[in-house]
Structure formats: structure tokens, C-alpha cells
Amino acid sequence: MNHDAASGVRRHGLFLDLDGTLADSLSAMRGVYDSFLQEFEATPSDEEFEELNGPPLAEIIKILKNRHGLTGSFDGLQEDYLAMVLDAYKNLPPSEGAPEVLSAAKERGWTIAVVTSSHRRNTWDWLHRNELSRFVDEVVGGDDVACGKPNPEPYLKALESTGCDVRSSLAVEDSRAGSASAVSAGLRTFVLARADDRMNWPTGVSFIVDLHELRRRLDHVEG
Secondary structure, X not given: OOEOOOOOOEOOEEEEOOEOOOEOOHHHHHHHHHHHHHOOXXXXXXHHHHXXXXXXXXXXXXXXXXXXXXXXXXXXXXXXXXXXHHHHHOOOOXXXXXXXXXXXXXXXXXXXXXXXOOOHHHHHHHHHXXXXXXXXXXXXXXXXXXXXXXXXXXXXXXXXXXXXXXXXXXXXXXXXXXXXXXXXXXXXXXXXXXXXXXXXXXXXXXXXXXXXXXXXXXXXXOX
């Protein structure tokens, strides 16, 4: 059991995904995915993009290379895809309600971590550019783990590195792979999902429509 050293109470953590959760990035990431495949005259699809929303970049490139027979080295493909992602992130805004929910959570004593398939350094850069880094205590990036989402390792690492207790912590996700990772780690999990997209999610998740709803719910979550 993890406790706050000063108070002796369990430390509660708020662990948030980046793409599609804190960052309003899904349309930009869809553009990267489409453009990357079109360079090889391969056909993008909604189903494949959904599948790739969550895993780390190395896993994404492995899937795309094998499935579409992409030419070129694995490292070269990964570098090209990452360069496109970084370019897309230059002007990427936070999701509606992100600054407010982070500020409110920090004021209420939550330890805040971003748990993402993006690289740690790139995530911190984005947080700094959008003046959100002051609210965040930790980032667990795709380059920090051996197994990315849907494996529970990213969230288990976040719990370990922040010293938060799983029973007093929660995760916020927008993808099936990400929510499966959080649920498997034992975390209470909120999912950002449209009203018409609430089938075939991991058992036990709670749905929210936006981060403003999450902010309201934090007032009623026992840390």
C-alpha cells in the first residue's frame, strides 16, 4: 500500500492519456496515418486507425509494415512517421476542458500523470508549449515501457513512479487499447466516448462525454 509520507493517507493519482484525451489530436493523428500510408499507395481505414489508437509507435510501424508490405527499413519508417507526428503536434491544442480539469485536480491534491504511447520528451514539450506542465507530476511515455497499451505495464509504471495507491487512483482514456491497459492495471477507468460508441469496451469502465464532466465527477470521487 502506498501512502503519502507526510500525512499517512493513501496518495490518489489521476492518470490521463494524451492523444484524444488531453490533446485534441485525433483528427491530426488520422491525417498523419492517412498521409503515411498514401505515400506507399496503401489504403487507410477507420477500423485500422481505431486499432492503432493506443499502441506505441514501434508497434504501429510493425503492424503497418507487415500488413501493407511497406518498403524500407523499420527504423527509417519509424523515423518518417515520428517526424510527421512531431510536425502535427506543433500547433495542436489541448482538448476542451483540459486546463480546467488539471487545475481543479491539482487544487484537490491529486497526483497527476500523463500515460501515453507518445515519447516522454515529446509529451513534456507539448505540455510546456500549452502551459500544462505545471499541473503534471509525471509522464510515462511509450519509450519508458517494454510493452505498450493494451498491456497494463504503462499504468503499473505510473502507479510505481508516482507512489499512488491503485484503490485511490483513476485513469482517463479515449481508446479501447488504452482503457484495457488501465483496467488491467486495476484502475477505475473513465472513457471519453460518443453516445453512439459505447459497445465492446472493457468491462467496468465509466463513460463521460468530455473533460468538463470529468471535472464535475472528481468532486464526488473519494481519493
